[in-house]
Amino acid sequence: MLQSSVIEEIKRIVGKEHVYTSLEERICYGYDSTPEAFFPDLVVRPATTEEIQKIVKLANHHLFPIIPRGAGTGLSGGSVPVKGGVVLDLTRMNKILEIDEENLVAVVEPGVITYELQQEVEKRGLFYPPDPASLKTSTIGGNVAECAGGPRAFKYGVTRDYVLGLEVVTPTGELLKVGGKTVKSVTGYDLIRLYTGSEGTLGIITKIILRLLPKPEAKKTLMAVYPSLDDAAHTVTMIIKKGIIPATLELMDDLTIRCVENYLHMGLPLDAEAILIMEVDGPAELVEKQAVQVAELCRENGAREVKIAADEKDRDEIWRARRAVSAAVVQIKPTKISEDIAVPRSQIPKMVRRLKEIAARYDLNLVIFGHAGDGNLHPNILCDQNDAEEMERVRKAIAELFKAAVELGGTLTGEHGIGTMKAPYLKYETGDVGYQVMKAIKKALDPNNILNPGKIFLE
Amino acid sequence: MLQSSVIEEIKRIVGKEHVYTSLEERICYGYDSTPEAFFPDLVVRPATTEEIQKIVKLANHHLFPIIPRGAGTGLSGGSVPVKGGVVLDLTRMNKILEIDEENLVAVVEPGVITYELQQEVEKRGLFYPPDPASLKTSTIGGNVAECAGGPRAFKYGVTRDYVLGLEVVTPTGELLKVGGKTVKSVTGYDLIRLYTGSEGTLGIITKIILRLLPKPEAKKTLMAVYPSLDDAAHTVTMIIKKGIIPATLELMDDLTIRCVENYLHMGLPLDAEAILIMEVDGPAELVEKQAVQVAELCRENGAREVKIAADEKDRDEIWRARRAVSAAVVQIKPTKISEDIAVPRSQIPKMVRRLKEIAARYDLNLVIFGHAGDGNLHPNILCDQNDAEEMERVRKAIAELFKAAVELGGTLTGEHGIGTMKAPYLKYETGDVGYQVMKAIKKALDPNNILNPGKIFLE
Numbered sequence: 001m002l003q004s005s006v007i008e009e010i011k012r013i014v015g016k017e018h019v020y021t022s023l024e025e026r027i028c029y030g031y032d033s034t035p036e037a038f039f040p041d042l043v044v045r046p047a048t049t050e051e052i053q054k055i056v057k058l059a060n061h062h063l064f065p066i067i068p069r070g071a072g073t074g075l076s077g078g079s080v081p082v083k084g085g086v087v088l089d090l091t092r093m094n095k096i097l098e099i100d101e102e103n104l105v106a107v108v109e110p111g112v113i114t115y116e117l118q119q120e121v122e123k124r125g126l127f128y129p130p131d132p133a134s135l136k137t138s139t140i141g142g143n144v145a146e147c148a149g150g151p152r153a154f155k156y157g158v159t160r161d162y163v164l165g166l167e168v169v170t171p172t173g174e175l176l177k178v179g180g181k182t183v184k185s186v187t188g189y190d191l192i193r194l195y196t197g198s199e200g201t202l203g204i205i206t207k208i209i210l211r212l213l214p215k216p217e218a219k220k221t222l223m224a225v226y227p228s229l230d231d232a233a234h235t236v237t238m239i240i241k242k243g244i245i246p247a248t249l250e251l252m253d254d255l256t257i258r259c260v261e262n263y264l265h266m267g268l269p270l271d272a273e274a275i276l277i278m279e280v281d282g283p284a285e286l287v288e289k290q291a292v293q294v295a296e297l298c299r300e301n302g303a304r305e306v307k308i309a310a311d312e313k314d315r316d317e318i319w320r321a322r323r324a325v326s327a328a329v330v331q332i333k334p335t336k337i338s339e340d341i342a343v344p345r346s347q348i349p350k351m352v353r354r355l356k357e358i359a360a361r362y363d364l365n366l367v368i369f370g371h372a373g374d375g376n377l378h379p380n381i382l383c384d385q386n387d388a389e390e391m392e393r394v395r396k397a398i399a400e401l402f403k404a405a406v407e408l409g410g411t412l413t414g415e416h417g418i419g420t421m422k423a424p425y426l427k428y429e430t431g432d433v434g435y436q437v438m439k440a441i442k443k444a445l446d447p448n449n450i451l452n453p454g455k456i457f458l459e
Numbered sequence: 460m461l462q463s464s465v466i467e468e469i470k471r472i473v474g475k476e477h478v479y480t481s482l483e484e485r486i487c488y489g490y491d492s493t494p495e496a497f498f499p500d501l502v503v504r505p506a507t508t509e510e511i512q513k514i515v516k517l518a519n520h521h522l523f524p525i526i527p528r529g530a531g532t533g534l535s536g537g538s539v540p541v542k543g544g545v546v547l548d549l550t551r552m553n554k555i556l557e558i559d560e561e562n563l564v565a566v567v568e569p570g571v572i573t574y575e576l577q578q579e580v581e582k583r584g585l586f587y588p589p590d591p592a593s594l595k596t597s598t599i600g601g602n603v604a605e606c607a608g609g610p611r612a613f614k615y616g617v618t619r620d621y622v623l624g625l626e627v628v629t630p631t632g633e634l635l636k637v638g639g640k641t642v643k644s645v646t647g648y649d650l651i652r653l654y655t656g657s658e659g660t661l662g663i664i665t666k667i668i669l670r671l672l673p674k675p676e677a678k679k680t681l682m683a684v685y686p687s688l689d690d691a692a693h694t695v696t697m698i699i700k701k702g703i704i705p706a707t708l709e710l711m712d713d714l715t716i717r718c719v720e721n722y723l724h725m726g727l728p729l730d731a732e733a734i735l736i737m738e739v740d741g742p743a744e745l746v747e748k749q750a751v752q753v754a755e756l757c758r759e760n761g762a763r764e765v766k767i768a769a770d771e772k773d774r775d776e777i778w779r780a781r782r783a784v785s786a787a788v789v790q791i792k793p794t795k796i797s798e799d800i801a802v803p804r805s806q807i808p809k810m811v812r813r814l815k816e817i818a819a820r821y822d823l824n825l826v827i828f829g830h831a832g833d834g835n836l837h838p839n840i841l842c843d844q845n846d847a848e849e850m851e852r853v854r855k856a857i858a859e860l861f862k863a864a865v866e867l868g869g870t871l872t873g874e875h876g877i878g879t880m881k882a883p884y885l886k887y888e889t890g891d892v893g894y895q896v897m898k899a900i901k902k903a904l905d906p907n908n909i910l911n912p913g914k915i916f917l918e
Contacts, residue, residue, distance in 0.1 A: 100803075100805075101700075102696055102804070102805040103803045103804050103805050104699065104804075105803070125700075125702075146645065147645045147649075149643055153643060154642075157620075158643060158645075160649065160652075161616075161620070170892065170896065174892045174895075175892065176890070176892045176893055176896060177890065177893070178889075178893060179870075180803070180868050180869065180870065181803035181868050182801040182802060182803055182833070182834055182835075182868070182869055182870050182873070183613075183801075183833050183834070184608055184612060184617060184801045184830075184833045184834075184835050184870070184873035184874055185801060185870035185872070185873060186605065186606045186617075186656045186872050186873065186874060186875070186876050186877075187870050187871050187872055187877060187881075187885065187888050187889065188877055188885060188889060188893070188894075188897045188915050189653060189656070189657055189661075189897045189900060189901075189915075190606075190619065190649075190652040190653060190655065190656055190657075191893065191896060191897070193619075193649040193652035193653070194648060194649060194652070194653055194900075196649065197645045197648070197649055198648055198649075202648075213704075214699060214700070214701075214702035214703075214704070215702070216702075217702060237561050240563065240673060241560075241584075241673070242673075243584075243673035243674070243675075243676060243742075244673075245672075245673070283702075283745055283748075285744070285745075286742055286744075286745050289742075289744075342641040342642075342643045342644060343641060344559075344562045344564070344639070344640035344641055345561065345562050345563075346559075346561040346562050371643075374641070374642050374643045375641055375642070375643075376641075376643050409639050409640050409641070410639065410641055411638075411639065411641050411643070411644035411646050412646050413644070413645050413646055414641070414643035414644060414645065415643055415645060416645070417645050418645075418646060418647055422646075426646065426647060429646050430637075430646065430647055431635070431636065433629065433633045433634065433635045434635055434636070434637060434647070434650065435647075436633075437629065437635060437650060437904060438647045438648045438650070440903040440904060441648060441653075441900055441903060441904070442648075443903065444899040444900060444902065444903035445896060445899060445900070456647050456648075
């Protein structure tokens with residue numbers, strides 16, 4: 001617990017109305033989008049970088065944990081206060097500071113909501129591609145801390161590909177600026193990418209310089225229905241071989257399709273093994289031509305039915321199926337454990353079979369959807385967190401699915417981060433040496449283990 | 460100096476024919492493409508990762524420096540043995556281990572020559588974009604260690620954007636594998652990007668997994684001649700605003716044009732302030748259309764003359780001018796100090812003016828060319844390294860040009876690295892805090908300061 005003199009000092013720094021001490025308020029900051037919740041000792045909502053520096057220096061003096069937090073939409077437990085301490089809510093720092101149209105750069109505070117930035121830049125004919133599912137709620141700061149992805153990552157890359165510069169408060173309370181408005185820099189170690197995806201364990205991000213692109217002129221959406229999952233996966237390879245890089249290449253497996261159909265009654269085929277939802281974007285004529293090429297490739301490679309959206313209404317209808325997935329699958333059971341493995345693209349069919357075999361063996365409800373272009377699959381286990389026996393089977397199945405992903409040359413997490421949820425499995429992928437290297441970096445930069453303890457590493 | 464027992468031990472590890480001890484042999488490994496040369500105590504040419512691990516463990520025991528080296532084409536002194544020690548020449552490890560066409564991935568040893576990899580993947584309709592000027596000589600390992608760029612970086616990014624996985628021997632001789640064949644991963648800290656561009660100071664790269672792209676179907680090259688440099692720079696912005704992202708957008712200033720013309724006599728206009736060389740690539744029809752659009756934009760924005768290459772011969776002729784720059788400029792004076800600043804694109808005209816003012820003040824010959832799309836300029840000072848008085852002026856001018864770049868929101872190095880050449884100026888950009896963070900990482904991972912001492916940091 002924090003001494004009351006420390007709480008008073010924090011109130012002096014940020015103003016007492018921005019410090020939450022009551023049980024009710026603290027409960028709200030104890031969880032994210034993962035099942036487990038924890039209790040912070042205090043919630044602080046700073047407005048400036050200077051306030052954050054002062055709080056971090058205080059933390060190093062009195063040795064309490066600080067847990068930086070955006071909107072709390074994370075799927076790996078990155079922002080939950082597993083060791084108590086002070087949750088630092090950054091949502092008051094929510095200004096778009098600059099949209100520099102000439103250099104194609106935006107400068108934002110961490111609490112800016114991703115979708116709001118996208119709307120603002122699109123008004124100017126520009127484009128910020130990363131599109132995590134939570135984008136209407138999640139903050140850019142959280143996106144950077146977790147290196148968020150999204151469906152468009154296949155063509156456009158993930159958050160790390162758009163961060164040009166950062167202002168960071170270090171774990172000892174110093175102010176650090178890295179990068180800037182230049183798209184190229186190799187000055188010393190790549191601290192920008194070290195902080196991006198470091199899940200609040202190496203620094204608190206207080207300002208972000210983002211690269212923007214010109215907004216693509218047009219886009220075209222397609223849906224293809226497959227009797228065979230292997231054919232769907234093979235189509236993805238054939239599209240890319242043709243030299244076409246769609247913005248998105250989304251896959252839904254048979255159970256996902258059935259869940260969505262039971263939920264929306266939109267006429268999806270209940271006997272299909274897979275659906276691909278694809279979007280091509282770019283110059284208008286090219287997009288028209290590529291949509292036709294993609295449709296042909298789907299048919300040639302075993303699709304039973306291919307639909308090209310003729311207009312915005314058609315497009316919405318196709319995406320409605322994909323967007324409904326999360327809501328649809330929790331109709332089966334109340335708790336959703338959302339995983340995030342990625343494998344080399346060619347291993348998708350093998351990985352899907354391994355996942356289904358694991359789920360069958362542990363008698364669990366599993367749906368699989370995700371970003372087929374990236375090999376990034378989201379196996380979701382539907383369960384009931386009040387059923388201890390079932391949750392034990394879930395835990396065992398999860399350990400096996402991570403092992404399977406790594407065995408197939410893949411990774412534990414494509415875009416959600418390690419957080420608390422995957423920390424027990426980290427060494428499956430990093431090995432002892434990788435773990436020790438990461439740990440050595442953490443120790444060198446945060447000697448008092450102030451920032452977000454209990455994340456990434458099991459301690 | 461190394462003890463003879465240590466040299467004997469190294470000979471046992473790699474075979475005595477792969478250890479060079481003579482003065483003549485060691486001289487050859489004392490320099491790169493920067494002016495200063497140093498003397499290694501020994502040159503070792505290992506063939507396997509295991510041999511490297513053994514040598515690094517020996518180095519930690521006997522405390523001698525190890526300097527990893529590819530082809531020695533670096534422009535910042537990254538591979539020169541400033542503190543003596545053992546140069547580890549990695550060019551025997553030169554196998555392309557795999558080109559995985561389904562996953563668009565290549566697995567290579569560090570000694571593979573960049574151009575040879577490009578030729579191999581292009582035979583299969585694939586594409587490895589990074590194209591440093593030295594690509595016919597330089598190795599992929601060196602490219603990764605320095606995070607090399609090249610003209611195509613504007614559209615395609617730099618080496619870091621293509622590294623999916625690495626095998627690394629750590630500074631203490633452990634074997635570490637990070638990443639793999641997946642395009643997305645956020646497992647723990649981003650060690651891939653930490654090692655990429657770390658200039659051999661954090662690890663020795665022994666295997667590289669690279670992302671490939673489908674090869675663009677067509678390309679079209681243009682050249683535009685400008686009476687005004689500002690108009691040339693403004694054209695770059697207008698092209699991007701139009702939503703066109705050329706593969707390359709190269710700029711040559713007035714003195715560069717004159718040097719090339721005096722060297723090649725190809726009819727370049729001696730009174731022009733700037734030439735832009737641009738290449739668009741992609742699907743054939745789109746490329747045709749974009750080339751015409753780019754040509755129009757050049758004319759609308761002040762180009763006096765615009766040429767679209769009609770065929771391969773025309774294209775070669777245009778690129779001949781750009782490729783001749785290095786050979787042409789050393790006609791003025793024998794020593795070329797090649798710098799590599801980058802500024803926000805909109806600051807190019809201001810930066811060019813600052814550079815010319817600095818050169819005039821120190822009475823130096825300066826030519827400026829580079830990648831205008833990225834804001835990455837290569838100011839080259841032509842001088843004579845045997846003229847001590849002139850070299851003193853060069854040193855002062857360089858310090859000023861770095862300060863100017865940072866003042867304009869730029870960076871010391873876009874694609875060459877810090878090495879020894881820019882180490883004295885590192886803090887201009889990183890500040891004290893950034894310097895300390897980088898230093899702390901180096902110390903945590905290389906406690907005995909074995910790997911490439913004297914680089915990046917002034918010690």
